[in-house]
Amino acid sequence: LTLGSALLFGMVPARQVLQSSPVQRMKTGPMDSPVRRFALRDLLLGVQIAICMLLVTAALVAVRGLVRALHVPLGFHPQGAMLADLDLSQVEQASDGTLKTMIEAVRNVASVTAVGTVSRTPMTGGMHGIPIFRPGTTEFKLSSSVLAPYVFTMSPGYLEAAGTRLLSGRDVSWQDTSSTPYVAVVNETFARKMWGGTPPIGQRFVVRGKLTEVVGVAQDGKYHDMQESPQPVAYLPLLQSDDNEAVLVVRSRLAPSEVSGALERTLSGVEPNVSISLRSWPDTLADEVFPAEAATAALGAMGLLAAMLAVTGIFGTAAYNVSRRMKELGIRVALGARRAQVINAVLGRPMALLAVGSVAGLLAGISATRLLRHLVYQANPSDPAVVGGAVLTMALLGIAASAIPARRALAVDPSTLMRED
Secondary structure, eight states: OHHHHHHHHHHHHHHHHHHSOHHHHHHHTTOOOTTOOOOHHHHHHHHHHHHHHHHHHHHHHHHHHHHHHHHOOOSSOOTTEEEEEEEOTTSTTOOHHHHHHHHHHHHTSTTEEEEEEESSOTTSOOEEOOOEEOTTOOOOOGGGOSBOOEEEEEOTTHHHHHTOOEEEEOOOOTTOOTTSOEEEEEEHHHHHHHHTTSOOTTOEEEETTEEEEEEEEEOOOOSSOTTOOOOOEEEEEGGGOOOOOOEEEEEESSOHHHHHHHHHHHHHHHOTTOEEEEEEHHHHTHHHHHHHHHHHHHHHHHHHHHHHHHHHHHHHHHHHHHHHTHHHHHHHHHTTOOHHHHHHHHHHHHHHHHHHHHHHHHHHHHHTHHHHHHHSTTOOTTOHHHHHHHHHHHHHHHHHHHHHHHHHHHTOOHHHHHHHO
């Protein structure tokens, strides 16, 4: 591609030279008419500037998307929390009592402020699509269900350890067992979709064949990815569920590296045969932020390269104009042309191409909103900050590219030119 481009666009000026008349060129000289015809190089420069503006806009959109992704409300606070995946399959006679003992042991570790278990943490999948039925339903078919929420099994204390706010009602407790009425904590979206504006506490629904009463309402969050719309969620008590998966969530005042050793010793002391995998909660979410980081890096690099090409193109065009029109500029200065008139004669066309190309690139960026949304979190090319940043960037690129040619044009000395001629 590089060699082909060099040959193709190198042949264009060579062809122009071969087709020119030497006698006519000696008569007229290299001076251009102030309103010379539209040339191929103008078209190429305009397209180059438009592409630059498009990529600069996309890069700024990606930066804004990354900032939004880093500050999106998750409904939980991973910072300061550790996760311990517990594999109890190798433990003989493992039971919910084993998990309860582990939780109580970890709660007594110095610096631990909250601890609880959950069947699966958010952003790592989860049981989505569990049908929910209204009380009195006789045919438990999917067509009769009213919701298909995420369903998590949690121990008492998980919401506190996760940093998820309980908006009303109570958390599940160790007294919620298979011998007591079945209860659940639901999130705001679940309550709104099931009962509208009716207070959800005390309302009932059927899940997994069990008539279940709502005892608490937790805040909404993100459960599958950062771009999902609000989803309904039901949290079921650990002692009222048959789930075998368990992730221990531990919130501590110390850094993960400082508390991990104490946690591993404590859990192994309770059950030596348990398989434990410790990791920082923010580390498990790195894959969720990675697309935004990758898009920012890729589009940023492309925007930087495009900006370098645009600067080169504008500088080349302006410098070419100055070199070809030195005699004309000298005559203009000798006849009393002002500095602004000299600048306009040299840079008028490149700056016009900069303006037209920038507008075209900006419009192309705005029209690519749907495509950018597949790459960038909450992409919005028409964001005033993005538009303003892109326009300012292109203006600075134009100033940087034209500074040297402008200085050379203003330094024209008619007497020197005459002596040279």
